[in-house]
Structures are given as C-alpha cells and as structure tokens.
Amino acid sequence: MMHTPKAARRLILIAAIAAAGIFATACSSDSDEDAEATAAPVEATATLAAPAAPAIEIADIRARATPGLENENSAAYAVITNRGTEKDRLVSGSVDASVAGRVELHTTVKEGEMMRMVQVDGWDIEPGASLELMPGGNHVMILELAEQFVVGDTFTLTLVFEQAGEIEVEVPVMEIATSGMATPGAMN
C-alpha cells in the first residue's frame, strides 16, 4: 500500500494552485478551486483547429482600463486579418460572467457635432484584408464589468466568426486614451 507523505501532498497542492493562478484571469473572482477547474479548458480550447480554409489572425489586442467603479464599460481593440481564401465575418463576442455582463460590436457614427456608438451585427473581412478595431471607430464593447479593469489584468475574450468559428484570445488591459469626444468615459 503506497502512501504519499503529507509534505509531498502539500507540495502537489501548492503546485496545482500555482498552475491555476497562471491561467486565472485577474478579473475573475473565482475561488482557487474554480480557477483550477477552468484553467485547463482555457488552454485546451485555444488550440481548437479552425476549418482548413479560413485563417484568422488577431494582433495587437488590448482593452481599456477603467477608473474603478463597478458596472462600467470598457472596449477591446485589435487588428484582425483574414489570411484565408474566403470572406469571413466577425459576428459576436463574449466573456465569462465573472468578467462582464455582455459584449457588443459597436461602430462610431457622427451626428452633427456629436459622436455616437451604434451596435452592429458584424463586419466582413475579405481575404487578405484587415479589420482594425480602434478607439473612436469600430470596437468590441464590453458592458457591465463585474470588476474594475486594471492595467496589467488579462481576461479571455471569445470572438465568433462566421467561417473560423469561436476564437479565444487573452486580452491585456492597458491605459488607452478615449477618442475624447462626447461623454468622457462613455465613448470607446
């Protein structure tokens, strides 16, 4: 009969918690046990193979830090390039409930002197073309944050494409200036 010595078992537990900590998002309020349980799938789904033809490349992804209150909004930006041979389309996004309430695709329109954000149902990305999501333009809006977005945090964002399917990306939170128009803090 084999028994793991108590000290060894404690070491194994510490190692498991450390491993979980690496993958747990900084925004998550999960317990260590929950974080450990969700850590593996995050890694596993990141390697899910997309259909052969389309190849979506996501570069320069980042999200804006928020001043501190709960239920605030943030936005994510990126350069998304279609390396495939067929047209693709970004149709939606999502985050875990521990990060934020919902995710919308927004564009920015000018109405007279005012800039206003409008929800859209997606953007086509032609083969070889890039979709640039940036402050003051098209962006992925992250609404009803569960916690403040602090510089240095990361969270998992799932982007859904018509052809490539779901792609999970780790998004770093950064200090990003707003477009400086309309209501400060509300524009993205």
Ligand SMILES: [Cu+2]
């Ligand atoms: Cu927006």
